[in-house]
Amino acid sequence: MLTSRPTMPRCSRCQSEYAEGVVYCAQDGEALLPMVLEGRYRLLSLLGEGAMGVVYLAEHMGLGKRVAVKVLRGELSRDSTFCRRFELEAIAASQIGHENIVDVTDLGRTAHGELFYVMELLDGQSLGTLLRRERVLPLARAVPILVQVCRALEAAHARGIIHRDVKSQNVMLVSRGGRPDFVKVVDFGISKMNHLEGEKLTQTGAILGTADYMAPEQVSGGAVDARADVYAVGALTYKLLTGTPPFHGENSFATMLQHLEATVEPPGQRRPELGLPAELDALVVRALAKEPHARPSMARFREELEALASGHLPGGLVTARATTPFPTPIARSAPVSVSPAVTPPRALPSKRGVRWGVAGGVLTLLIVLAGLLSEREPPATAQVAASPAPVRTPTPAPRLRVSIVSEPPGATVSAKGQVLGTTPLELDRSDDGGPWVLSLAGHAPASVEFLPPSGRVEVTLTKLPAPRVPKPPASELKKVRELKPNPF
Template identity: 35%
Template sequence: MSEPIAKTQPIDAGAQTVRPAAPDPGSARTDRRIGDLLKGTYTLERLLGAGGMGSVYLAQHALIRKKVAIKILAPEYALKPELKERFLREARAAAAIDHDGVIEIHDFGETADGAAFFVMEYLEGEDLAAVIQREAPLPWPRARGIAVQICRALQAAHDRGIVHRDMKPGNCFRLDRDGRDVVKVLDFGIAKLQNPDEGVGQALTRTGMIFGTPEYMSPEQAQGLHHDHRVDIYAVGVILFELLTGKPPFIADTFMGLLNKHMFDAPPRPRDVAPRADIPAAAEAVVLKALQKDPDLRFQTMDELAAALAAVDAGVAPEIVPEPLKAKPARGAPMQFRSADAPPRPTLPETTAPAFPAPFAPPRRRWNLALVAGLAGAAVAAGALVLFTQQDPSDSAEETGPKEHAPVTSSPELLPLPPPAPAPPSPPPAPDLLPLPPPTVMVRIDTAGVAAEVLDEGGAVLGNTSDPHGLQLPRGEAERQLRLRAEGRAEAQVKLVPSEDRTVAVTLDPLPHGKQAARKTAASKKPEVKPEPAPSPVEPAPKPKPEPKPSTSPDLISPFKK
């Protein structure tokens, strides 16, 4: 069954990410449903709140006097079968999950005017959006306890093949039980049934449609791609980020701006956003692991996420796999100008900024005076003819053709033409534009405060991660493999595509104590300098023996003399 919602719109355009304002006290007198008796059992007493698809009322069971909450589909949707089925599917989905962390559904039916409704347990408390707005950042132990409860409830839903797809603080309700936080998950209105043939209901969604609240949407949801239960893991990572810092990881002014950030931007580190919140390093790693863009790099189940949360106090942190961020779509090339006399240059492919744009248009008018000098001799015998032509490249072909010229009236006595005016000096040739320097990108490698040298594929040092400006790399689409080297840390490799400015988070694991000590010892040893052997004493040269007198001519030189 298809959906009547546009592909680029959320299913609930009025979805709120903060606690809705309290209803007007006068609304009880003006709401026509107050006092209605539904199914002969439930009496509506007052309005609790209203959302995008319906309103929630406090009601009382007529026989046992038990308080319940009843959600009624809005009248404008009552005659739309698809939305009515979606509304009732929320009741079926929640009723199919037998877990204390999911709101309990008691009954469902229709009002006298045909609006669907369902009856659920009445909860006295507040949603997490109100807690975050009032108290965040929360201490780590409290945030961990809340997050673990959400994970357990969603794992129970996933075990039944139900993906919530709209997890946010407004859909997590907090109860105070003897000073302890008890959390229940609400609102399965846009839940995705991964196994619709198992009797829970019919799947009403399809690939290519966008559902959820933009602040908490996974990248695959934002792109309208096929997705599974791991979108809930991403959303819980956003909720945990907000519990620990008081802010969502991404903020934008528009719906599409938020989606773009989820798809293309790396999330900030929680400890950078809230440096005074005393967030454990292992807890930060859990949040960033849940927020990885690639679903295969996140925690794969809610139980895995809950186990990682429980292991934080032992100092155990999950591994965050470095992943290259996707390049944002090109927004057009900057405009550049050349002189009109410069020869045209070939343009580069559309994926890069053109090296040289189209030249200037020529001036509107240009007078051709070259004919005057050429006609000077013929004018003495036959008359004078002066031609003026116009050139306007922006006009149509008819306008740029030759113009009619009025003949010059000849006088009885022809006077010689004045000498032609000297031609204006030709403008100097336009200097050829130098080629643009190759484009570069700035890459910042975040190593959580560990200063590390960055080496390229050939071992050359490119820079250091402590540089706040990052590394300047040539822009390209080919994957680069960089190495990180820091004292006392295991060497790490980073694979990235330098297609745009980006930040990559890398964890440098400390070396085992033995290897670290060995490395320091080896570094501290200086190469021994062997002393050069002392030169042996030079023996005095023997005195030359007197040579016998030569028997040959004295002009010949003896070969034995030195």
């Protein structure tokens, strides 16, 4: 009779197996799975890890429910400051109680003293992962995501909690109630809780956050409030709609100096081929103002973003994915005045009445047009021309399309000084407006002189050598030396 081999404790990283009773791997110090915490949560597999903690897929042994468990790394669990920050992260997420913020349900310690907390299991992907694949999101998809991020942060701010690390990696997208891009904001590990400010967990002048999204007051180690999160959401909006952050230097310190001193380039100027509306440029530039008082509130930013989208997307703000690669602004027609003397009938007319009403309206319109023409032109002898014989329109030949792709993708394609789009791009072969020039930052431009009748054109762009970075002036080096490192 065959018997199943008992499950041996296994390292989640190197897959080494150990005898019963061994808890951690001797090679890399990782927890051996399966592991049971406080007799309730069985750790099943590794989901992800960061600088402070490791996240595991787990199961509540009593309820049979799948959850996620974040465990503070062993060496940090012996530091009182890191332990308190970890506890505050769990407290912050659990106290806000908003549908767009990850729900934390339990907090405890392992048998060996490491702190852990239990949160809902999110089956989806981070916004950062989506951006690495899509590069740029159309306005129709980006706005509903950003609106949910704003609502989550508004709820946090109402509780006196400042996130301080808003970025694409901390926005999870899951499917919820038929909505494919339901937002969950995660990782309140460096959040600021105003009602616990007396604990002084952050050193004066310490730099907390991620360089691409940090407000100038965060960079300088100054006082931080909800407007720092507004700045981060402005930077996130910029990245979603252009594919690049507003500032990005050779290293983190160079990027932070740009947040302090450089003038932000409006998104529409960074990517003119995307046709982003001018109102969006103004809104994002305000959110990225150097002075906190010049930025809109989080609620105001969300409201203006929703209003902007409703004016530039068919049917108002949509929550489904856009079917076109980029939104096309809708031209607004001039307002039409309606005579107050015309009152619509209250009762629905019969079908016959509708037919007569339409016919009468057409006749009235013809009479009005005739009167206008008689006023504009002098009287002349009426001439009746014989109706020409109907002309049979030939069936148009099928349109031939040519696909232009590049390696790497995302190159701008232009012809005769006009931007046609970014690769991969389909063109109508009837357009003989070559040569077609492909350009991409950091690569030598390439030119295609002739397109085939149909099919696919593949272009490999040559990467240029990195430019030599001049040594910064002594004044900037002094500023860098004055910046204190992030203790977390």
